Amino acid sequence: MSTFRGYERPDGSVGIRNHVAVLPSVACANGVVGMIASKVRGTVPLYHGHGCARAGRDLELHFRTLSNLGKHPNVGATLVVGLGCEVIRAEHLASSIASSGKPVEYLDIQSEGGSRITAEKGVARAIDLVESVSRQKRKVSGIENLTVGLECGGSDAFSGITANPSVGIAADWLVSEGGTVILTENTEMIGTSHILERRACNPEVAGQVSSMISAAEERARDILGPLASMVIAPGNMDGGMSSIQEKSLGCIAKGGTSIIQQVVDYAERPASSGLVLMDAPGYDTESMAGVAAAGAQVILFTTGRGNPIGFPVVPVIKIASTTRLYRAMQDDMDINAGAVLEGKSLTEISEEILSVLAGVIDGEPARAELNQQNGIVCLYVTNPSF
Amino acid sequence: MVIVINEKDNVAVALLDIAAGAEVVLPDGGRFEAVNDVPYSHKVALIDIAEGGPVIKYGESIGEAAREIRKGECVHTHNLKSEEAQR
Numbered sequence: 001m002s003t004f005r006g007y008e009r010p011d012g013s014v015g016i017r018n019h020v021a022v023l024p025s026v027a028c029a030n031g032v033v034g035m036i037a038s039k040v041r042g043t044v045p046l047y048h049g050h051g052c053a054r055a056g057r058d059l060e061l062h063f064r065t066l067s068n069l070g071k072h073p074n075v076g077a078t079l080v081v082g083l084g085c086e087v088i089r090a091e092h093l094a095s096s097i098a099s100s101g102k103p104v105e106y107l108d109i110q111s112e113g114g115s116r117i118t119a120e121k122g123v124a125r126a127i128d129l130v131e132s133v134s135r136q137k138r139k140v141s142g143i144e145n146l147t148v149g150l151e152c153g154g155s156d157a158f159s160g161i162t163a164n165p166s167v168g169i170a171a172d173w174l175v176s177e178g179g180t181v182i183l184t185e186n187t188e189m190i191g192t193s194h195i196l197e198r199r200a201c202n203p204e205v206a207g208q209v210s211s212m213i214s215a216a217e218e219r220a221r222d223i224l225g226p227l228a229s230m231v232i233a234p235g236n237m238d239g240g241m242s243s244i245q246e247k248s249l250g251c252i253a254k255g256g257t258s259i260i261q262q263v264v265d266y267a268e269r270p271a272s273s274g275l276v277l278m279d280a281p282g283y284d285t286e287s288m289a290g291v292a293a294a295g296a297q298v299i300l301f302t303t304g305r306g307n308p309i310g311f312p313v314v315p316v317i318k319i320a321s322t323t324r325l326y327r328a329m330q331d332d333m334d335i336n337a338g339a340v341l342e343g344k345s346l347t348e349i350s351e352e353i354l355s356v357l358a359g360v361i362d363g364e365p366a367r368a369e370l371n372q373q374n375g376i377v378c379l380y381v382t383n384p385s386f
Numbered sequence: 387m388v389i390v391i392n393e394k395d396n397v398a399v400a401l402l403d404i405a406a407g408a409e410v411v412l413p414d415g416g417r418f419e420a421v422n423d424v425p426y427s428h429k430v431a432l433i434d435i436a437e438g439g440p441v442i443k444y445g446e447s448i449g450e451a452a453r454e455i456r457k458g459e460c461v462h463t464h465n466l467k468s469e470e471a472q473r
Contacts, residue, residue: 157427161399165391165444195446240399240428242441242461243468246448253391253444340389341401345413 001358002177004146005138006073006297010101013073014145016297016361018136019044019313020129021075022122023066025093025106026051026086032109033081035119042130043079044312047376052086053385062379063088063096065267068293069377070097070104074313076133077103079126081118084110103129138363144178144273146361149296149314150254152185153284156304157239158321160250162349163302163337167319169350170300170357171275172256180273182264182291183255186216187282191244192252196277200260208263212279254302266380267293285309285378288316298360300353308332309375310368317356317366334360334367387411388430392445397429397461399443404430410458421458429461441466 006014020043024033027049037045046069050062066088070078078097082090094106105125112118150167152159171181189196193213200206221228241247261274267290270276278294280287284307288299292314299314301307304321306329320326323338334356337349360366388398388410404410404424409417412432424430429443435455440447449468455461 161389161391161427192446240425240462242429242463242466243449245446245468246443249444249446249448257445346389346391 001143001354001361003140003142004358004361006141006145006361007076007136008139008141009073009076011071013295014141014297015073015076016363017074017313017315018076018133019074020126020133021046021070021072021078021313022126023070023078023080023093024048024051025066025080025082025088025090028052028083028086029081029090029109032115032119032122035115036079036081036122036126039123040126040130042134043126044374046312048379049376050379050381051088054087054381054383055386056383058381058383059087061266061382063093065289065293065377065379066093067096068267068269068295069289069313071100071102072292072313073295073297075102076136077129078105079122079129080104080106081122082106082108084108103132105129142178143174146174147180147182147270147294147296148174148357149182149288149291149294149299150184151284151288151291151299151301151316152188152251152254152303153301153307153309154303154305155251156321157241158338158341159302159304160247160253161321162340162346163304163319163321164250164253166337166340166346166349166353167254167300167302168256169346170256170353171254172258173350173354175256175258175274178273180270180276181255181258182270182276182278182294182296183252184278184280184287184291185251185282185284186212186279187220188248188251189213190217190220190248192248195245195249196252196260199257205260205263209260209277212263212277254300264294266290269295281380283378285375286380288314289377289379298357300357302337306332308368308371308373310366310371310373312374312377315360315366316368316373317353317360318368319353332367332371332373389413390432391443394442394445396432396435396440396442398432400424400426400428400430402426418458420460421456422460424460431455431457431459431461433457
């Protein structure tokens with residue numbers, strides 16, 4: 001897999017899918033978005049619960065996330081649907097997405113004259129957008145245009161032994177070929193600051209790594225109080241974990257051993273290739289939205305307990321940590337890293353991961369896509385709404 | 387029956403319950419005796435580790451030996467300490 005075939009976008013990015021996104025600027029538009037997307041094949045609804053009653057940091061985070069999802073490489077064109085009185089206006093979102101050069105349209109429910117009329121107009125526009133993107137053909141592209149996000153969810157004692165280290169070997173290979181890999185879930189980096197700082201490309205990035213992890217630890221202590229030890233002490237998650245470093249190393253093993261080139265904020269597109277850390281929480285649905293908005297065309301997701309979740313415009317490849325899980329939820333699992341427990345090497349599993357990844361990139365559906373595990377886009381918030 | 391995650395590691399992870407006195411079999415065929423019970427997903431020392439020496443898994447220190455750890459001994463919170471765990 002030294003090359004892949006994808007859709008070239010005007011901003012230089014390359015998509016591995018060619019969706020038309022129907023994006024609500026605010027939660028109040030979700031119903032109309034649903035009416036449009038259910039009627040037009042080729043569209044994907046990006047339902048979410050935000051777009052209003054926020055200011056400051058959360059407003060910045062949410063606008064960036066929604067805009068970057070509209071600009072996502074796997075999205076060929078976007079239809080934004082707004083209400084008319086919300087904080088994140090459809091017009092502003094559409095204009096921000098349009099800066100990527102791809103076709104964008106927007107509609108406001110209040111000015112169009114209600115839900116049904118907006119949905120009818122939306123259907124007509126969405127059909128036109130689908131027709132226009134369907135003319136695009138896949139072309140050969142280099143791995144330097146590939147960004148792979150890493151996630152884990154519903155981990156078990158074997159996630160850090162089988163699935164995560166296998167993904168780490170695959171991640172190191174992708175980086176060595178010039179690709180970009182995004183490792184996130186800052187709560188799961190607690191205790192490993194000194195290790196990750198040492199892997200940073202320069203003192204400035206090392207400082208960013210350190211601030212991100214100490215903020216995550218402080219936040220965990222603030223939010224959880226006496227329960228903070230649930231995430232920052234090893235004893236209660238036993239399964240053989242003897243220290244917090246060991247537990248966290250098992251999580252960050254997904255990122256491999258490459259030099260950390262950059263630390264990006266939630267939903268921020270990396271400026272450099274190689275291994276990049278994102279400041280996003282441990283909650284997998286919210287960190288996946290951040291990683292997707294950062295432009296990851298595909299996500300490798302390890303799971304031990306069995307998490308079936310996907311993401312609307314991004315294929316999510318599921319890697320089971322045990323054969324027991326792989327068999328129990330075969331419909332949802334793409335790869336069985338549990339085979340390590342039966343004698344396969346981590347390297348063999350990493351080769352399997354890269355082979356499945358190559359197929360999914362070239363258009364084969366991941367299990368989460370087949371199961372339509374799109375759900376809603378869960379955005380990270382730092383403060384209550386007003 | 388055990389896996390060594392990184393070549394720098396001085397502990398391996400048991401892939402099944404290993405009883406005291408049973409043989410530990412490494413992926414490369416190497417064999418030694420388990421000093422005490424090593425439950426599955428727990429760690430077993432691959433070499434003698436002196437008191438204060440680093441316990442290495444994932445190629446990184448996960449803490450230090452709280453006392454001398456013998457090859458074949460189970461490594462867990464009873465004989466491994468980390469700064470973080472003291473807090």
